Amino acid sequence: MNINELLKLASFAGQMILENGGETYRAEDTMVRMLANKVDDVETFVTPTGIFMSVEQGGAIYTKVSRITKRDTDLNKIAHVNDLSRRFSKEEWKTLDIVKYTEELKYINSMGKYNDLLRIFASGLAAAASMMMLGGSSNDFIPTFITAMLLQVSVMFFRRIGFPTFIVNCLGGGFVTIFSILFSQFGLGSLDMIIIGSIMTLVPGVAITNSLRDIIWGDLVSGTSRGVDALIAAVGIATGVGTFLRLWDMIGGIR
Amino acid sequence: MIFQILYGFLATTGFGILFNIPKRHIVEAGISGAIGWAGYLTIMRVYGSSVGATFIASVLIGIMGEFFARHTRNPVTIFIIPAIIPLVPGVTSYKAIKALLDGRNKEALELGILTAGIALAIASGLILVISFFRLRGQKQKNQ
Numbered sequence A: 001m002n003i004n005e006l007l008k009l010a011s012f013a014g015q016m017i018l019e020n021g022g023e024t025y026r027a028e029d030t031m032v033r034m035l036a037n038k039v040d041d042v043e044t045f046v047t048p049t050g051i052f053m054s055v056e057q058g059g060a061i062y063t064k065v066s067r068i069t070k071r072d073t074d075l076n077k078i079a080h081v082n083d084l085s086r087r088f089s090k091e092e093w094k095t096l097d098i099v100k101y102t103e104e105l106k107y108i109n110s111m112g113k114y115n116d117l118l119r120i121f122a123s124g125l126a127a128a129a130s131m132m133m134l135g136g137s138s139n140d141f142i143p144t145f146i147t148a149m150l151l152q153v154s155v156m157f158f159r160r161i162g163f164p165t166f167i168v169n170c171l172g173g174g175f176v177t178i179f180s181i182l183f184s185q186f187g188l189g190s191l192d193m194i195i196i197g198s199i200m201t202l203v204p205g206v207a208i209t210n211s212l213r214d215i216i217w218g219d220l221v222s223g224t225s226r227g228v229d230a231l232i233a234a235v236g237i238a239t240g241v242g243t244f245l246r247l248w249d250m251i252g253g254i255r
Numbered sequence B: 001m002i003f004q005i006l007y008g009f010l011a012t013t014g015f016g017i018l019f020n021i022p023k024r025h026i027v028e029a030g031i032s033g034a035i036g037w038a039g040y041l042t043i044m045r046v047y048g049s050s051v052g053a054t055f056i057a058s059v060l061i062g063i064m065g066e067f068f069a070r071h072t073r074n075p076v077t078i079f080i081i082p083a084i085i086p087l088v089p090g091v092t093s094y095k096a097i098k099a100l101l102d103g104r105n106k107e108a109l110e111l112g113i114l115t116a117g118i119a120l121a122i123a124s125g126l127i128l129v130i131s132f133f134r135l136r137g138q139k140q141k142n143q
Helices: A003-019 A024-035 A074-092 A099-108 A118-131 A140-159 A166-187 A191-202 A207-218 A221-249 B002-018 B023-048 B050-072 B077-087 B090-101 B103-143
Strands: A041-047 A050-057 A062-069
Touching: A003 A024, A003 A041, A003 A050, A003 A062, A003 A074, A003 A099, A003 A166, A024 A041, A024 A074, A024 A207, A041 A221, A050 A099, A074 A099, A074 B077, A118 A140, A118 B002, A118 B090, A140 A166, A140 A191, A166 A191, A166 A221, A166 B103, A191 A221, A191 B002, A191 B090, A207 A221, A207 B077, A221 B090, B002 B023, B002 B077, B023 B050, B023 B077, B050 B077, B050 B103, B077 B103, B090 B103
Parallel strands: none
Antiparallel strands: A041 A050, A050 A062
16 A cells, blocks of 8 residues: 555545535644554645645655635535544554545545525525524515525526626625515515525625634634635625615615 | 524524535534524523623534534534524624615714624634633643
8 A cells, every 4th residue: 555545535535624614623633633643744734725735654755735726515524524534543554445435535525415405495494584583573584585595596506607706695695685675665574684684694604613713723824814705705795785775775766 | 582592493404404514413503503592682681782692692502512512523613603603793784784885984883893793702702612622622632
């Protein structure tokens, strides 16, 4: 067995954690844990946009750099990779079946999310329930539910085309505003509460939480850049909502 | 109040499905969201400050997350991320933007400060819990 294979496997595991919404600390810890009992020394440097990993074995140094361009949220994959890395760390160098683990990791990477219909329903539920938590009335429940479901459909569509996140957030905010204006014009629910509830599903929750966790663990570079990521997402949503509210105002709409 | 806690549960499970958390842990995430929201409502009723209430809620969500993470041997983020989202200051930031659009700058500034206060309350609550549990984790490693 060859050390390059080990290095590839470990950095792939780290890459999967970063791509699916894991913290910087978790990616580093996973990679180090997987190789710690198998090689002389492991060092990693992880940022949200790239992984640098180097392994020392018998005087020779091996290095791998992986660029991270995809950023998604799939906490199921993180749980699976976490579990795999714990089992891997208990394996001995001599009895290790690296092909089996590589196959398993590839399988985890190919796992899908919940099906689209369930996710659309869930986003309606999440939006309507958080709208009620934020002080909405039961009249707003159904309109928010429908608006958030339509928002989720359009967001899924834009993501599939490959629009950048900022544009998706702008368009999403705009969509929500248009639908809310329509609903409130027909007397179904209040404009403000429908917008507030629906945009909750666009909120960059992962970026916010991970930014904080990175900063606590001392990964200051990652923490600040994730914070900026969250801020830009919020600006995008505000741009979409603000533009269409303003337009509605200009054509003489009542709010 | 009971309905409100139910909404807390439903919102968290909804976000949980959106973020694709494993099937068998969705209910646990929902429970931590519901407990966090119950804490929020209690503080709101007794003390009346949304910043303080958000702080307590995020502390509770952090504690529940760490508890479930240890219990089920899963990453703690699975339980924290979906539960924390309903606390995000959506209402105040929306109102702040609207005030800004209407040229009511003074009001926008006030709402902006409140938004920042709530965001910082979420941050400090989570940081408090996570740092504490990290300290304990390190002690166990050293022994």
